[in-house]
Amino acid sequence: MKGRVPKPRKAAPSKTAPTIHDVAHRAGVSPATVSNVLGGTRGVRSDSRALVIQAAAVLGYKSNHMASSLRRGNTRTIGVVVPNLANEFFSALVTHWEAEAAKAGYEILVVASEDDVATEARRIQSVIARRVDGILIAPALDAFGASSGFPKYLPPTVLVDRAFGHQKFDTVSSDNLDAGYVGTRHLIQLGHRDIAVLTSADSHYHLRNRVDGYRKALSEAGLAGRERLVIGGRSVEACRAVIERELRRPDRPTAIFATTFFSTLGTIKAIHSLGIAFPCDISLVAFEHSEWMTAVRPYLTAVAQQSEQLAGQSWRVLMERIARPAAKRQRITIPVHLSIRESARPSP
Amino acid sequence: MKGRVPKPRKAAPSKTAPTIHDVAHRAGVSPATVSNVLGGTRGVRSDSRALVIQAAAVLGYKSNHMASSLRRGNTRTIGVVVPNLANEFFSALVTHWEAEAAKAGYEILVVASEDDVATEARRIQSVIARRVDGILIAPALDAFGASSGFPKYLPPTVLVDRAFGHQKFDTVSSDNLDAGYVGTRHLIQLGHRDIAVLTSADSHYHLRNRVDGYRKALSEAGLAGRERLVIGGRSVEACRAVIERELRRPDRPTAIFATTFFSTLGTIKAIHSLGIAFPCDISLVAFEHSEWMTAVRPYLTAVAQQSEQLAGQSWRVLMERIARPAAKRQRITIPVHLSIRESARPSP
DNA sequence: GCATCGTGGTAAAACGATTTACGAAATACG
């Protein structure tokens, strides 16, 4: 039957991974049966089942994910799009997502948008081309989705953290208004009247929200006229520069509320370089938590997002969306947490 | 139980992404021609080429990555296995790898081994099942590869950072011996004679190397008899506890060399909680660099691995290995860098 | 004019799994 077939098909078993045919052949059954055994799709007589399992084990067979997901139409992979991994907040999100994925038998495909909308669009496209079952996006900018090159076919998608009131997607984000509010209120309660808020030049929705919270606390205390917005940039260095200028003024603030990771670090550097007594002469409420913060003195009072909750909830919402694509859109808000420590003192 | 499930085969064209057939149909050519145009495989007459490009654009067609990689036999995906992403050193590695991947048109699949060999083996298996073109592993333990459940079919693999003298794989790692040496030598040159080295209980190859460097510097200075090994654990807290005990002793060291990120933080916490004057009464050489370090006072003198180089070199080696699987095994060593700042002072 | 060549197009065969449909055997039922 075989004869002279010039096809060295399965001639080199040493290098290539075994296929379902190899297993079937070795077990003396059909590929369909192997699939049924390994996938548990249908009942298989116990003797042939044993044969299959044995053969698969000997050959070290692992089903080819490309082939199976092509056939089944899902990849059990979730695309994760974050601005960058260098920022501890995002790497924490990714860590938690990775754990959720492992629990649920998924894998995550991580790409970085570098906080640039064009790059983000490109990276999202390439993740879609891989036919991921869903996407978790911590958007680069408010402008997300407003761009003309918006992908035509999008798998279930959840917007996280910087999610804004987008019409189309589920969103899970921190209570940024409250973040601004509780941080500022804490300083007011300590007797401060000259409170500067340090934020970014880009009017990201989530940052505007934090500033709105600051304003709310101020006006609630009858200090509406004493707003002091300090506009920093996207780098630690840029924040340091502007806050240093602010602190050089004769009417410098007695307290600073940093609303981002960058501005927190920038503020600390500015205080150090000016040699101001900290926290005696200047109070600071920082943003985000980090393991490193335990090594910084004074121990920083900070408002922190709960990254584990953000990650967990967004994962849950995404899974629900995948299960029921037509379900009602969800918009989840995660509370923030104020940790009172030593960097904010009563106003002198 | 499940309800009635009809067959909504191609009934909903609005939701499913377009296939190459859709494009071919719309352009009035065959799928083969579409593939040739989009892939640039063969010459196509310019009028039909234009038709195809037009049709693809209108439909928003993106080739199905599952199908194409099944056919071509490669996925243009690299698996990345790291202990965790919470550790800034690893998240830096991943960041750089992600950038390299983006440049080369790859995607990376990130999984965490949680520093556990069993988990690592499982995660590696699931990455292999996805038929990645290559794997970058920052191993969980020296024991890597020694485990009996070692994967039978492994794509090109490069071991990074904690790579040890493994017979089978390319390795790219820091010069850990030198890391221990230069850190210790710096302290010796400052006049210290009682130098404790803080390391982990697990005798990881790379940690042993760092301690060996410490020993080398000591014996070179005729201090061979004055070794002071302090064994911490894998957490900041565990390190803090042991170093605190060490610092309570009447003959406490005048300097500490922390050889890991955990022990660096643990040492600082211990110093703070004991209220020792730092760096006057105790000197410290830290390990690894972090953006946060700029906020810690005194500014930490530290030995740091060059994560960008580690990532870049390992990526290069992996690409070379993929291109020529039979090439000679490479073993690259990346120098470490000592940044002299303020936490190590001359011995009193 | 005839053989040769190159070009452009397509049909069909992979890739490796899952699933459907069908037949054969085994079991249950009256």
Place this chain on the structure above:
DNA sequence: CGTATTTCGTAAATCGTTTTACCACGATGC
């Protein structure tokens, strides 16, 4: 014992792409 029903196994279709093999056609060489 004959028929109805379930169980088990497999051939073949399918997923969406790339690539091979072949055909048709016009141009070229002699």
